[in-house]
Amino acid sequence: MGLRSLDKITALQRHPANTRNLCILAHVDHGKTTLADCLVASNGIISTRLAGKLRYLDSRKDEQIRGITMKSSAISLHHKHGDQDYLVNLIDSPGHVDFSSEVSTAIRLCDGAIVVVDAVEGVCPQTQVVLRQAWLENITPVLVINKVDRLIMELKLTTQEAYGHLQKILEQVNAITGALFTSKVLEERAEKDKTEDKPKCRDQLYDWSAGLEEADDSHLYFSPEQGNVVFASAIDGWGFSIQQFASIYSEKMGIDSELLLKSLWGDFYLNAKAKKIVEGAQAKGKKPLFVQLVLDNIWSLYDAVVTNRDKEKVEKIVSSLGLKVMARDFSHSDPKVLLSAICRQWLPVSSAVLSMVCEKLPSPLDMTSERAEKLLSLGTRQFNSLPERTQELKEAFIQCSSEENSPTIIFVSKMFAVDASTLPQFRQRSLTLEEISQRRELARSRHAEMMAAGRLAGGDGTKDPNLPVTQQEVQAAAKMESLTVRNSTATEENEPKETFIAFARVYSGVVKKGQRLFVLGPKYDPAQFLCMLPDGCHASDSLPDVPHLSCCTIEGLYLLMGRELEELEEVPAGNVLGIGGLDEKVLKSATLSTSPACCPFTPLNFEATPIVRVAIEPKHPSDMPKLVHGMRLLNQADPCAEVLIQETGEHVLVTAGEVHLQRCLDDLRERFAKIEVCASKPIIPFRETVVLPPKVDMVNEDFGKQQKMAIIHLVKEEASPSLSDTVHVDSGGLVTLTTPSRQHTLSVRAFPLPLEVTHLLERSAELIQTLEQLNISVREGKNVDMSPRILEDISGLRAQLEKLLQGKKWRNAVDRIWSFGPRRYGPNILLNSVDSYHRTSVWQCLAQPDATVEAETQSRVLRDFDNSIISGFQLATLSGPMCEEPMMGVCFAVERWEIQSPAVPKHLDSSKQDPASVKAASEKSMEKKAKKAEEDGEDEEDREEVQAPDATAAGCYGPVSGQLIAAMKDACRHAFQAQPQRLMAAMYTCEIMATSEVLGRVYGVLGKREGRVLHEEMKEGTDIFTVKALLPVAESFGFGDEIRKRTSGLASPQLVFSHWETISSDPYWVPTTEEEYLHFGEKADSENQALKYMNAVRRRKGLYVEEKIVEHAEKQRTLSKNK
Ligand SMILES: Nc1nc2c(ncn2[C@@H]2O[C@H](COP(=O)(O)OP(=O)(O)OP(=O)(O)O)[C@@H](O)[C@H]2O)c(=O)[nH]1
Ligand SMILES: [Mg+2]
DSSP states (O other): OOHHHHHHHHHHTTOGGGEEEEEEEESTTSSHHHHHHHHHHTTTSSOTTTTTTSOTTOOSHHHHHHTSOOSOEEEEEEEEETTEEEEEEEEEOOOSGGGHHHHHHHHHTOSEEEEEEETTTOSOHHHHHHHHHHHHTTOEEEEEEEOTHHHHHTSOOOHHHHHHHHHHHHHHHHHHHHHHHHHHHHHHHHHHHHHSOOOOSTTSOOOOOOSTTTOOOGGGSOOGGGTOEEEEETTTTEEEOHHHHHHHHHHHHOOOHHHHHHHSSSSEEEETTTTEEEEOHHHHTOOOHIIIIIIHHHHHHHIIIIISOOHHHHHHHHHHHTOOOOHHHHTOSSHHHHHHHHHHHHSBHHHHHHHHHHHHSOOGGGOOHHHHHHHHOOTTSOGGGSOHHHHHHHHHHHHTOOOTTSOOEEEEEEEEEEEGGGSGGGSOOOOOHHHHHHHHHHHHHHHHHHHHHHHHHTSSSOOOTTSOOOHHHHHHHHHHHHHSOOOHHHHHOOSOOEEEEEEEEEEESEEETTOEEEEEOTTOOHHHHGGGSOTTOOTTSOOOOOTTEEEEEOOEEEEEETTEEEEESEEETTOEEEEESOTTTOSSOEEEESOTTOOOOOOOOOOOOOOEEEEEEESSGGGHHHHHHHHHHHHHHOSSOEEEEOTTSOEEEEESSHHHHHHHHHHIIIIISOSOEEEOSOBOOEEEEEOOOOSSOSSSOOTTHHHHHHHHHHHHHOOOHHHHTTEEEOTTSOEEEEOTTSSEEEEEEEEEOOHHHHHHHHHTHHHHHHHHHHHHHHHTTOOOOOOHHHHHHHHHHHHHHHHHSOSGGGTTTTTTEEEEESTTTSSEEEEEOOTTOOOOOTTGGGSOTHHHHHHHHSOHHHHHHHHHHHHHHHHHHHSOTTTSOOBOSEEEEEEEEEEOTTOSOSOOOGGGSOHHHHHHHHHHHHHHHHHHHHHHTOOHHHHHHHHGGGHHHHGGGTHHHHHHHHHHHHHHHHHHHTSOEEEEEEEEEEEEEEEGGGHHHHHHHHHHTTOEEEEEEEOTTSSEEEEEEEEEGGGOTTHHHHHHHHTTTSOEEEEEEEEEEEOOSOTTOOOOSHHHHHHHOTTOOSOOHHHHHHHHHHHHTTOOOOOOOOSSOHHHHHHHHHO
């Protein structure tokens, strides 16, 4: 980058009114990077000829090879619009679902977005997702309908048809915006209703308007006359908004440009005779203005240049447009070259798009107070419940001021890795003019000296190599050396080193190199911790230890220029930038500020669920430390990838999809660990559940068969004889279990939760977590300032549960909920069905304070035992008996709980200790103990012996509660096994776009992989079909590749995690009747999908797998007989 343009950009950074921060969003392959190329080329960073081919912002090797973007990257551009200079900070984002987290990180830093839609494919699933994401972040979108050339060259539409087609696309996009808007208005209305007092007098009329009538949404929609739509072909380099054509024709035809602007897009036509623009083109069968004045011209250009290659006509067009085309382009064998040479001058896409951006997208100064509050609100708290000093920061936000005294606030949305040697401070810089002339002078004098010395030596001008080097020569060489700018560190260290740059934006104040700032972790709460800091403290002071707060020094500031970084000294508010030196301070995202009163920004909302897991190990075991280091770096560099270490010691990488996985592995191999790694086959997650026993007899068998089978299985599996006398299973599936010390007896029954309830619990996981935290605080007697919204959500959840849990079986069930699990927020419920046992409800935070008093009175000892029951339930639901996968949709009801003396040990005062930590510790140790006991198969007496001496002394945190945890866990597992068990498989929704000729093959691949087609739709005016199907995650690996191979690349699927689905086949099924024997064979070794999955998981986990070994090779015997 030239110094002049760098100076210009730094100067522009000081004018937030003329700054635009925006990102390009679209479905995969709709042409974002190609469009970005055209915009980059307008700044002379790349040649216009290469624009569209180079894909400059796809700087990674794998991005170029695969042709898809994987990381979002930013570039700062300069644009002159009217008499103003603008700075456009552009971020190109990936469109592939696997990388949607990169989209979230990009959107957070922007005020606006360019949404690109392919003119042929129209609105696709990711288009909807990005529009929603942009809406949720309150950023303004503009629309580019790209690839209009495909309508001409591929679909061969007439101009009229193309006009209809474009109208439809616009309608589709606006329909999504409309739906988002409606839902927001309805939500606001509902909220208003709640806060306002209900009408008291009964005769008042009910107001049923939803508020939609008054709400003005016209500015939200995309419409060409509003100037927020550009039609383009990025690959051919052209694009226009109707404003451009309006001004062209108002000059040419003498029509008022305002009038043209209003009528150019719409049902208007030109009445040549009356020289008037009249409405009703469609009814009268006339060409609309847009077709006549705009599309016809473009179509005829394509016709002349590409289709007919009519040289004369082309020359005529070129001269009539007043363009200059080089002879080399004219005679080029590829007509596209000529076409783009003409288009780039006639309707340059960069100026159309950048002008729209400058006019229609907000500047950082336009930050609304709604958005500022949203960014600053802290999880469950309301903005106006935050400390005053925090609320004052909102003003700084809205003003976006770069004054010396305004607080600096920066948000880091992701960390990205770069090779340290490419940083500007290590790069070889070009010499200044002064240095060049100095060097020239030196060289000249050296040459003169050499000549003189040569003459002295032999007079022939050549130098004798044996002569000693003169003093002067040495000096000159040294001087020359000093003038050569060297990359000192890079030469010292040949090994490229990764360093992290934070992708960030300054929201207020100025950030300077060397500045000290506070790093606010996501859990930092100014309301709680601000009082721990002295007033007016600074990040460079020595401060007391405050949780979730640390300090950092800004080591480097960079201008992000796509593949390159430029060093900056300071960056004022309203700009996107890169920050160096935060490697140790920031993991993935963070808020930096000079004021400790600032809130951490609301977390990014990620659309993708990481679901694909693989275990990773180095090829050579000695490389393990490198792998660990590499995984740590990878975790930091990717917003969505997760790195875990399992109890088994395996290093597990969790990614959003197959393509994402591949990228992570490549990164690990080539950049972060630089070793050969082996990845296991994807670890496919399953869930375990129970179903209702079948009511209808399917194959003339007696009813309770399923249950009997289960019990038989149970007995088979639990081979340990010592357990059998403490466990009793009745025919109704009620499991009664006594602790080894015979102090507690528990009866537990398992039954399935209704499907809607499971879904509701899954959706509300976050809310249940909050509920749990609130309950803990209430129990500890802490006064928490809860936002009424959260309380409302909680009571909403309760009401929904009450509505869904109807019937005799579920009477009072909602109030009797004991806990949720696993991890206290999972989709399983523990019910308290013990008549004589009353405990505080999980909804206690909703109740009035007197409920807490009641909680206080509850016996502590009982409460500790109560906790053990919950822990047992958590352990049981975390790993089920089928293949140790988490349970889902199961309700465990404790129907009897008896405590026999001397069960209630002496009172143990737990209030002195922090109950949460004690509980956590006890849970952990108990888990271990329970496991150990199980594994070792210790018999009952042994255990009793061990426990006997300290049973009374250790109290309820000692072995008694440990036994209770283990007993509860076992009871749940047995109760689970007494019901018909099923596996649940994770499902993807899969959208495939395919042309009609390959549709059959797509169905073939789907069928083979147990996919279920939901619906199929033909895109109007094209021969493209969109197929929506469900596909088990277990069958999805290699699916994309197979589809592409089978359809020669004409179809490509998009897989998004959708839900969990119960696999209908029973993994424990064995044939029992004669018909079944005949059908399935004695050993029932035909395919049972559920069994296959279950065994695969068990095998992976090293659990016992019951497998049939062929005893008599019947088939082979028959074969040999035939010989
Ligand atoms: N016919 C036509 N093809 C285009 C146009 N713009 C882009 N393409 C092609 O579409 C393909 C995808 O373009 P990209 O720019 O990589 O798309 P993208 O949206 O960046 O894709 P991702 O980043 O992977 O989501 C490339 O093969 C381009 O050549 C266009 O205007 N017309
Ligand atoms: Mg791209």
